[in-house]
Amino acid sequence: MIFNDKTVIVTGGSEGVGAAMARLFAIAGANLMLVARTKRNLEAIAEELRDKTRVEIFAMDVSDSDACVSLFKKANFEFGRVDVLVNNAGFHKRGSVESVDAIDLGKMIDVNLKAPIMLSRIAIPYLKEAGGGAIINVGSLAGRLPVPYSAAYAASKAGLRSFTLSMAEELRDSGIKIAVVSPGPIATGFIMSNIDDVSDLTFSQPISTADEVAQAVLDLCGNYQREKSLPAISGVLTMLIYLMPWLGRAMRPILERRGARVKRQLKAQARAK
Numbered sequence: 001m002i003f004n005d006k007t008v009i010v011t012g013g014s015e016g017v018g019a020a021m022a023r024l025f026a027i028a029g030a031n032l033m034l035v036a037r038t039k040r041n042l043e044a045i046a047e048e049l050r051d052k053t054r055v056e057i058f059a060m061d062v063s064d065s066d067a068c069v070s071l072f073k074k075a076n077f078e079f080g081r082v083d084v085l086v087n088n089a090g091f092h093k094r095g096s097v098e099s100v101d102a103i104d105l106g107k108m109i110d111v112n113l114k115a116p117i118m119l120s121r122i123a124i125p126y127l128k129e130a131g132g133g134a135i136i137n138v139g140s141l142a143g144r145l146p147v148p149y150s151a152a153y154a155a156s157k158a159g160l161r162s163f164t165l166s167m168a169e170e171l172r173d174s175g176i177k178i179a180v181v182s183p184g185p186i187a188t189g190f191i192m193s194n195i196d197d198v199s200d201l202t203f204s205q206p207i208s209t210a211d212e213v214a215q216a217v218l219d220l221c222g223n224y225q226r227e228k229s230l231p232a233i234s235g236v237l238t239m240l241i242y243l244m245p246w247l248g249r250a251m252r253p254i255l256e257r258r259g260a261r262v263k264r265q266l267k268a269q270a271r272a273k
Contacts, residue, residue, distance in 0.1 A: 003030035003221075006133075007079040009064050009071065010034055011119070014041035016188035020214035021024070021086060026052040028218065033082075034073040035089070038062060047215035054079070062115035063087045082126035083133040086217055087116035087160075090138065092153045094197045105117065105152045110157035124176065132175030134221040137164045138213070139182040141205070141229060144238040145248065148267075149199055157182075161227070168226050179220040183213050183230040191269050195267060200259035201252065203235045203266070213218055 013034035014074045022032055022045055025269035033222040036042050042057035049055050056078045059241055060067040075082050088170040093104040093109040101180045120135050127133035142150055143157025161180050168178035191198045208230045216228050229235025 003028040003083075005029070005031070006083035007031045007033065007075055008084040009075055009079050009082060009123075010084065010088055011115070012036055014038060014045055017186060017210045018088045019045050019214045020210035021088065021217055022049060023139070024211075024214045024218055026055070029053065030084070031079045032056070033058060033071070033078070035060060035062065036072060062119065063110035065118055066187065068115070068118050068162055074124055076126060081130045082123065083130050084221055085119060085123040085127075085135045086138070087119055087135070088138040089115065090190070092150070093149060094194075094199070096149055096170060097151050100152070104149055108152045112153065113159045113163070114147050115246045116160055120167060124171070127176050134177040135167070136217050136220050137180045139164070139180045141182050141234055141238050142185045144229070144235070145242040165226060177221060179226050179228070181213060181216045181220060181228050181230065182235065183208050184234045186210060192239055193262060196261070198263070200256040200263060202259060203262040204255035204259035205229045207267070
């Protein structure tokens with residue numbers, strides 16, 4: 001898909017999946033507004049891409065409503081239009097509800113759900129003014145079924161999925177594409193930097209690359225899908241377990257053993273580097 005002269009806002013755009021998206025959108029010709037909390041990291045990816053396209057950065061907390069408004073004002077001022085919003089920023093504090101600090105539980109809702117809702121609402125008039133566009137939300141397979149020890153994270157992603165599909169119905173005749181990509185584990189620092197804290201169950205599923213998720217986001221901007229699970233087989237599995245909880249409980253010991261093996265292999269590979 002060609003994005004020449006179109007403006008794309010990517011939250012969480014300084015590293016991992018967000019940086020991979022920025023690189024692909026830059027190759028496709030888009031103007032980029034990259035958003036993250038740390039200005040230094042944003043400057044690094046912006047410097048990398050400025051020989052390919054126009055790039056601006058905006059360091060902010062996505063849960064700050066005033067900053068969300070300022071973000072779109074700046075993007076519109078710098079580029080004259082906004083065509084695509086990718087809500088990619090995320091936060092995850094793993095552990096049982098009882099063990100995770102209440103502030104962190106709330107932060108997962110603020111960053112993973114509240115922020116995309118606010119940003120989407122602010123984006124709609126800009127997208128309509130540009131003649132259409134897309135809002136793509138980065139969800140998770142955790143949002144497709146209950147996940148013990150990631151309860152608030154799973155709830156935030158389930159809420160994001162529901163919000164996305166509901167908003168898609170509201171805007172179905174607007175020319176604005178609304179969709180969600182729901183990946184399983186991704187080979188980024190989001191899970192790899194704290195691998196011991198990540199459940200064995202997570203690693204029972206095939207691991208996607210940041211580039212695969214980024215490509216799915218670009219594809220969703222221009223196709224007719226409202227949701228894409230990565231990998232597809234994991235999307236089918238999560239749906240079956242959601243519909244038949246007993247199946248999930250029966251399969252869990254097998255999946256956890258498989259995930260534990262994968263985790264050991266990944267840790268051995270990391271030590272060997």
